[in-house]
Amino acid sequence: MERPLDDGVWERFATLQARRPGGFRIAALMRPPDGGEDEVAWLGRARAAAERGPLGLHTHWTAPDHARPTGGDPAARVREQAEWLRSRGLDVALFCGGGWYTDVAVAEALAELGYADCTATGFRPSYLAADAPRLGVGEPCYVELPSGRRLLELPTTHSLGMLARRILLPYGGSIVHAYFHDTDLVDSFRRTALVAALASLGARRRQTDLTELQRGIRPVKTMSFANSRG
Numbered sequence: 134m135e136r137p138l139d140d141g142v143w144e145r146f147a148t149l150q151a152r153r154p155g156g157f158r159i160a161a162l163m164r165p166p167d168g169g170e171d172e173v174a175w176l177g178r179a180r181a182a183a184e185r186g187p188l189g190l191h192t193h194w195t196a197p198d199h200a201r202p203t204g205g206d207p208a209a210r211v212r213e214q215a216e217w218l219r220s221r222g223l224d225v226a227l228f229c230g231g232g233w234y235t236d237v238a239v240a241e242a243l244a245e246l247g248y249a250d251c252t253a254t255g256f257r258p259s260y261l262a263a264d265a266p267r268l269g270v271g272e273p274c275y276v277e278l279p280s281g282r283r284l285l286e287l288p289t290t291h292s293l294g295m296l297a298r299r300i301l302l303p304y305g306g307s308i309v310h311a312y313f314h315d316t317d318l319v320d321s322f323r324r325t326a327l328v329a330a331l332a333s334l335g336a337r338r339r340q341t342d343l344t345e346l347q348r349g350i351r352p353v354k355t356m357s358f359a360n361s362r363g
C-alpha cells in the first residue's frame with residue numbers, strides 16, 4: 134500500500150479486501166506514515182486492514198514516491214519502522230522492500246526481527262538496472278545469512294499483469310504470490326483485471342495466505358545471499 138491516507142485509494146482497497154475476490158484474504162503491506170502524514174489516521178486504517186487480512190511493513194527508503202534508497206543506512210530504517218509499528222501495538226511480521234530493494238544488512242535486520250520477507254521476486258522487474266540489488270527467487274526458501282541466521286523468503290511470483298495473462302494458462306510453481314499497488318485500483322481496467330484474475334486463481338489453486346504460509350511452510354531449499362541475484 135502506497136497511499137493509505139488517500140481517501141479514494143483507501144476506499145478502493147478496503148472494498149476489495151472486504152469483498153475477497155476468489156475467496157482470498159488480501160495482505161496489506163503498508164508504507165508507514167512519512168513526516169507530515171497523519172499517524173492516527175494511518176493507524177486506524179492499518180488496524181482495519183489487519184482485521185481483514187495479513188498486515189506487513191513496506192519500507193520506502195527515500196520518500197513516499199521514491200521507494201529505493203538513495204543514501205543513509207537502509208537496515209537502520211527498517212529497524213526504526215519495525216520498532217515504530219511495535220510501539221503502536223501492531224504485531225507485524227511480513228516485509229516487502231520498496232522497489233524490491235534488499236541487501237545483506239536489511240536481510241539480517243529482518244531475520245533478527247523475526248520477519249518473513251516478500252521482497253524477492255520470481256521475475257526481473259523491468260525498471261531495474263541489471264546490477265541493481267535485488268533477490269531473484271521463484272519458490273519459498275530460507276536465505277542463509279553471514280550471521281548464521283536464516284531469513285524465510287516468501288517471494289513475489291506474479292505482477293497484476295502476469296496474473297491476468299494466466300487466466301487461461303497454467304501458473305507454474307508451487308506457490309502463486311501476486312502483488313499489486315493500492316493505486317492500481319483507481320484504474321477501472323486494472324481493478325477489473327485483478328478481480329477477474331483472483332477469481333480465476335481462486336477457482337484453480339488451493340488457497341493460503343502469507344500468514345498461513347509463514348507459520349506452516351518449511352522450505353526444502355536454502356540459498357546464500359550472494360548467489361540469489363538473478
Ligand SMILES: [Zn+2]
Nearest residue numbers: 135200231232
Ligand atoms: Zn512502494
